[in-house]
Amino acid sequence: MVKQLITTFQKNGGGDDFWTTTLKFQTGRFTNPISVAGVAKINYIPGYSIRVWDQDQKPTDNFLKHGTEWRILGEAHSDGKTYYQVGLNQWIDGQYVQLSNYNRYN
Template structure:
């Protein structure tokens, strides 16, 4: 089941010229992380072995007697931090697994625009389905290409696959969603790194990206134009060919 995520407000109110970006006053900070409590998880343990399913993530948890094999995919309906400090995923009533042995996957949205994330010298193949018996269609997508998708679902490999059209699917490992609401407002973000240090500004969110000469200091606040999501990692556009990694930011609402 696709899980909708809260998407930040995009498009800055003013245009950025050249390599400059708009600096704004810094109000009270809020967490920039977007919370999701439902999704799919891929069991990553030891080949040939299984993990236990527990009754609760609390300290008094008990074994249910159920196990899940390494390499399996499961759907979770909730998640929380357990008594051990790790994330725990709820599969059903009184059925929890430790996030120590599960890689979470979520579907940000089921339609929109994709940005193909691959080196321009290479291509991304399109397949006829996201299933294990998939076949290549012969269509190849170029790095940097933008195109619409009309559906999304989990594939046989545990990754999200995007549907481009009838019998045309592309793996999310090579495609990111562009979030751009087309409005003339922006939500500023604050650089959250190490006091006294700066983060790099990149010319692209793509795999062949290069750093620009610009750096942004910890604690400064900037307007953004749009955002691209790749496998739960967010890249924010500051205007033109200027991008920063969202893991070093927080919303400055």
């Protein structure tokens, strides 16, 4: 099962009764973030999890378990490492993922 961290919703201002999500890349220490789509399967140590980081590369209180799958929304680079965005201001270290159905959008 593919999961996605749901972070922020805002009501559509056009009077219609539905909600939209807005993805915004915020500047931090990441260089040239780009929009992507795909699935990242966490490939770490069975029984353990990887940490989720914010755009300033500060640790959050969130962890993703080995073997789980998450939709990715963005890709960025810092200090020679690749990070994938799994939610608004939520990034994971690319060295611990296997990608599938990956597409870049510039």
